[in-house]
Amino acid sequence: MNTSHSWTRITYAEDIPLREGRAVEIDGREIALFNLGDRFLALENRCPHRGGPLADGIISGCTVVCPLHAWKVDLEEGFVFKPERACVATYPVRIDDGIISIQVRECERGNAPLMPAECTSGGVALATESVAG
Amino acid sequence: MERLVLIGNGMAGIGCLEQILRHQRKFAITVFGDEPHVNYNRILLSSVLAGEKCADDIVMNDLEWYRRHGITLRVGVRIISIDKENRTVTGDDGSVTPFDKLIIATGSTPLIPPIEGTQRDGVFVFRTLDDTRSLLERSGVGVKAAVIGGGLLGLEAARGLQVQGCDVTVIHLMPNLMERQLDSTGSALLRSQMERMGVNVLLSRSTTGILGNGRVEGVGFEDGSSIDADLVVIAAGIRPNAQLARDAGLQVNRGIVVDDWMETSHPGIYAVGECTEHRGICYGLVAPLLEQGKALAAAITGNVVPGFESAVPASKLKIMGVEVFSAGSWDEGAIGGEAIRFEDPALGLYRKLVIRQNRLAGFILVGDTSDSARYLDMLRSQRDLTDTRRHLLFPPPAQDDGLAVAEMPESHTVCGCMGVSKGAILEAIRENGVCTLAQLKDVTRASTGCGSCTDTCRALLKAAAPEFAEETARVLCSCVPFPQEQIREMVRSQKLRSVQDVLDIYGNGVGCEICKPALSYIVDVVWCGDHEEDRSARFINDRVHANIQKDGTFSVVPRMRGGVTSPDELRRIADVAEKYNVRMVKVTGSQRLDLLGVKKADLPKIWADLGMPSGQAYTKGVRMVKTCVGTDFCRFGVQDSTSAGIELERRLENLYTPHKVKMGAVGCPRNCAEATVKDIGLVGQEGSWQLVVGGAAGKKVRKADVLTTVETTDEALEAACLFFQYYREQANYLERTYDFVERVGIEKVRRDTIYASEEARHGLLDRLAKAKALSSDPWLERNQPRTRTQFVQILPMEMVTQ
Secondary structure (H helix, E strand, C coil), rough: CCCCCCEEEEEEHHHHHCCCCHHHHHHHHEEEEEEEECEEEEEEECCCCHHHHHHHEEEEECCEECCCCEEEECCCEECCCCCCEECCCCCEEEEECCEEECCCCCCCCCCCCCCCHHHHCCCEEEECCCCCC | CEEEECCCCCCCHHHHHHHHHHHHCCCEEEECCCCCCCCHHHHHHHHHCCCCCCCCCEEEECHHHHHHHHCCCEEEECHHHEECCCEEECCCCCCCCECCCEEEECCCCCCCCCCHHHCCEECCCCHHHHHHHHHHCCCCCCEEEEECCCHHHHHHHHHHHHHHHCCEEEEEECCCCCCCCHHHHHHHHHHHHHCCCCEEEEECCCCEEEEEECEEEEEEEECEEEEEEEEEEECEEEECCHHHHHHHHCCECCCCCCCCCEEEECCCEECCCCCEEEEECCCCCHHHHHHHHHHHHHHHCCCCCCCCCCCCCEEEECCCCEEEEEEEECCCHHHEEEEEEEEEEECCCCEEEECCCCEEEEEEEEECCCCCCHHHHHHCCCCCCCCCCCHHHCCCCCCCHHHHHHHHCCCEEEECCEHHHHHHHHHHHHHHHHHHHHHHHHHHHCCCCCCCCCHHHHHHHHHHCCCCCCCCCCEEEEEEEHHHHHHHHHHHCCCCHHHCCCCCCCCCCCCCCCHHHHHHHHHHHHHCCCCCCCCHCHHHHHCCCCCECCCCEEEECCCCCCCCCCHHHHHHHHHHHHHHHEEEEEEEECCEEEEECCCCCHHHHHHHHCCCCEECCCEEEEEEEEEEEEEHHHCCCCCCCCHHHHHHHHHHCCCHHHHHEEEECCCCHHHHHHHHCCEEEEEEECCCCEEEEHHHHHHEEEEEEEHHHHHHHCCCCCCHHHHHHHHHHHCCCCCHHHHHHHHHHHHHHHHHHCCCCCHHHHHHHHHHHHHHHCCCCHHHHHHHCCCCCCCEECCCCCECCC
């Protein structure tokens, strides 16, 4: 079991192509890892809308667009821009000698400043029933 | 008939001649030009260098024009002397030509600064069509080019060379680019835009010499530093060509001195254009020169009109994506005025209006010059701005589209380059039945100069021409705020081969899920597949060549050309379905089989086991050709639709299109495979094929239009290919054929495809063939993935606890 200080070595930095994401499974948790060119960011690989795989989305600046219904999720903070208020868990990332590590803490919370009340303890916001474009 | 001789075959001289021809008085006209060309638009040479236009595009008066007006044209002859007493001119070919009236329009020559080595091979100026051609010959990928001079011409030359692949450095003596047109804010913004495009900028550098041994090798500076260069362009200003007049004994200061009617110190000898000096000013921009021409034309033909007084200095930088417009006195400190400013560095926008005594004294626009005509009008009319001051920077939204042009007085000059007023345009619409921009250009010459008045011309046409059809010009998205047609042109002319290049140069550098796939398509189609494919800009379906489903799994549809399969293929499909626990096997509406619920990591293995090519059911591309059993088995079939459909699918498969393309081929008009509601359909008839396009049976139901009827299958396939490539090149991304055909009109589609010139048809087919040759079955990426992790889910290396 992870402690609050454990880092998991994932893969070589060059395995995540520029401006793309890749999914990685750690302890049954699926995490999406993104290469923004100047840094790598990680968040839960599950769109708060209908659970779409965020790792497969198109990156637009510092957001990823879910491939299923185009929800936009901020890669730094994990919050959804529109159409609904929601958030996903984010994870610290670091690079040592070209190898990407992710820190998975206990009881992840989405650290979205906009609507923390809506975040569940699992880090996944409640999906609403509205249908997004 | 009086003999009129014009020395100089350029824009000012010929512009003046055009005005003279409008008056009654007749002359026997002879024109001498030392350049071996007819009159061309010198302003657009930078567009030729940048590859946006070719030499033929910028011809303003073709030989036919000279012939029609009975003008004797002597190109390649330089006049070496004027005898003002005996009224003759002598050419460098020895010819002596007498005149009654003479117009000198010798223009100007580039100023060569007194530095070492300007005679070296590889040093150019940028003034004539021949200079441009020489530059084009010497430029190329990896060539190091140095441009001395960071003014209008230098920057346009720099950008042109950079588009040709050169590694360009602009060297400027002053601390600001275009310091005569821009303040330091505008100049800094311009600099960063130029640098963003990849042009290096060196400011406050005094060039002391051009280095090299015979051939140019570099440029040296006063501070002892130097840079490497394979070619050098000197764009350090111009000097009026006044020597001829000086030698003839006419009064010359910096330029040939003229009065308000452009007459020189000697009666009957006139001068116009950049070679002149009027009230102490030498003009170098086209609009005032054409105004001079009008005054001269009236005077020389014996009409009494007000003379040329002075002109508001206005200049425009013509670099696609880096718009700069500057006019009047824009330095508020120098004139005791007040400045109104707006600045958005991220978008590269800057505008400054300088007001003095409630009147516009000058303005600067960087990034967006669409309001230049409005401000220029305020500047010229000097009207009081007290009431409108609140809306000077951003006008309130117009209640109706025609308001802006309705408010414009008839005398308002719409096209500053050619001096065409609103009244003249309205007259052309009423009297000549003008209803398109092309016709307007032809009749009035409006918008044939720098082109900045095109929007106003279009608005006038829209307001007044009964049959004007508005071209749709919706921008792609806010990341790249240009209509797709313009983006295609930018990609082509600026030689952009990747999505990120387009975003960096013409967009916000970031892009989004709307524009990235669209730009991916545009870059692909413009370069016929010979581009830098950036998978990160593609939707996930096009990264892994399968259709993402609601649960994140994928569906797999192998290609079954014409909907024809075999027991062996069916067996493999069944085996795959069992082996990979495919959750559903579905017969699709497109006569194919769909394997649903496949994990991404299994995709390459499934493709290998299937041994069939991708059916591309996941992309904006060629889907399939649905067929009926045609003549092989059907009692009614009159054409072999099965073979024709399979062949059509073979010819077009693996290509991207603006939106999905579904096709059909039927062997008789009973239409069993529904070809008449497909994007492209072949409908067999007794002895012929009907080729139909733009059908739909989706969100919208639309019967396809008949493109043509042909006798042979080969002709039918060729017609289908012509339409297919035309749609690829002309439609907007995400525009289905049925919307495209309705927008463009089937008549125009026919004109541009089956009825087009042989050259145009070959062009379409050649580009299609090129794209096809570079395409391949995307499922082959199972053997050579684009990246090691294209399909795999990454497994963590190890856990480390600190």
